[in-house]
Amino acid sequence: GAGVSQSPRYKVAKRGQDVALRCDPISGHVSLFWYQQALGQGPEFLTYFQNEAQLDKSGLPSDRFFAERPEGSVSTLKIQRTQQEDSAVYLCASSQLGGTFPSYEQYFGPGTRLTVT
Amino acid sequence: QQPVQSPQAVILREGEDAVINCSSSKALYSVHWYRQKHGEAPIFLMILLKGGEQKGHDKISASFNEKKQQSSLYLTASQLSYSGTYFCGTADSWGKLQFGAGTQVVVTP
Numbered sequence: 517g518a519g520v521s522q523s524p525r526y527k528v529a530k531r532g533q534d535v536a537l538r539c540d541p542i543s544g545h546v547s548l549f550w551y552q553q554a555l556g557q558g559p560e561f562l563t564y565f566q567n568e569a570q571l572d573k574s575g576l577p578s579d580r581f582f583a584e585r586p587e588g589s590v591s592t593l594k595i596q597r598t599q600q601e602d603s604a605v606y607l608c609a610s611s612q613l614g615g616t617f618p619s620y621e622q623y624f625g626p627g628t629r630l631t632v633t
Numbered sequence: 634q635q636p637v638q639s640p641q642a643v644i645l646r647e648g649e650d651a652v653i654n655c656s657s658s659k660a661l662y663s664v665h666w667y668r669q670k671h672g673e674a675p676i677f678l679m680i681l682l683k684g685g686e687q688k689g690h691d692k693i694s695a696s697f698n699e700k701k702q703q704s705s706l707y708l709t710a711s712q713l714s715y716s717g718t719y720f721c722g723t724a725d726s727w728g729k730l731q732f733g734a735g736t737q738v739v740v741t742p
Contacts, residue, residue: 520674549730558635558720558732559675572729607674621665621688622730624674 518542520625522608528631529598537593537628541610548591549622550583551607559607559624565591598632605629634658636723638733645711645740653706653736655721664697664704665722665730668715675720679706708738716740 521540529535541548547566551559552575561575567588576583580599585591595602609622636657643651655664663682666689667675679689681697681704689695694707708715718737722730 556734558722558735559730561729561731564729621677621680623677624667626672626674 520608520610520623522606522625522628524628525626526629526631528633531599531632532597534594534596535598535630537595537606537630539591539593539608539625541589541591541608542623543589544612545610545623546613547611547620547622548585549609549611550591550593551609552577553605553607553627555604562593562606595630598630600632603630603632635731636721636733638719638721638736640736641734642737643739645708645715645738647713647740647742648710651708651711651738653708653719653721653738655704655706655723655733657702657723659702659725661697661699661702661723661725663724664695665724666693666695666704666706667720667722667732668717669720669735670717678719711738711740713740713742 523538549564550562553559563583564572565585580596582594605627607627609624611620611622613620636655639654665680666678669675678693679695681687697704718735720732720735722732724730
């Protein structure tokens with residue numbers, strides 16, 4: 517079946533521009549996670565949704581970062597007034613069940629590589 | 634606090650074995666292992682749960698020492714396809730994972 521898809525795969529933005537990154541999770545998956553992956557590092561947690569509810573946004577680095585999942589499926593990560601330090605790969609992952617089930621694997625999308633110039 | 638992985642990198646010949654370690658400073662509920670090839674999505678390999686349950690692929694084996702808060706991933710009779718960066722992710726509660734910096738594995742013919 518279809519996996520997690522993300523678009524665009526690559527995005528170049530000039531410093532100060534706003535960007536929107538899209539994630540289509542596996543159909544029916546309750547949980548959706550956003551991660552930021554710097555070069556040579558592991559993914560770092562940004563935020564988590566259970567259906568349409570954003571239950572944890574503790575990893576968002578600043579108030580320029582905003583995520584939504586209005587209908588409990590597709591999610592968008594928005595970064596306002598991009599800075600050079602925002603350059604990274606942004607990964608989305610979905611999981612079958614919600615919150616209290618850390619025993620369920622997360623399925624990752626291929627990521628969006630954001631470069632801020 | 635992110636888990637610590639070792640070694641940072643390992644080079645193997647096809648057919649050789651290797652062990653990748655992951656340790657945490659806090660009590661864990663589960664340890665997740667993923668492999669990522671350059672420019673691709675991390676692929677799920679295995680979950681090890683507190684209490685001994687494991688879920689994952691038949692050809693991958695791993696251990697989880699709850700008392701020591703450590704996990705090890707065993708690459709046995711390595712194949713060229715095993716090349717990539719291996720990440721462990723540790724969860725202490727509802728599924729929020731903290732990933733290590735990764736172990737780069739290169740398998741040569």
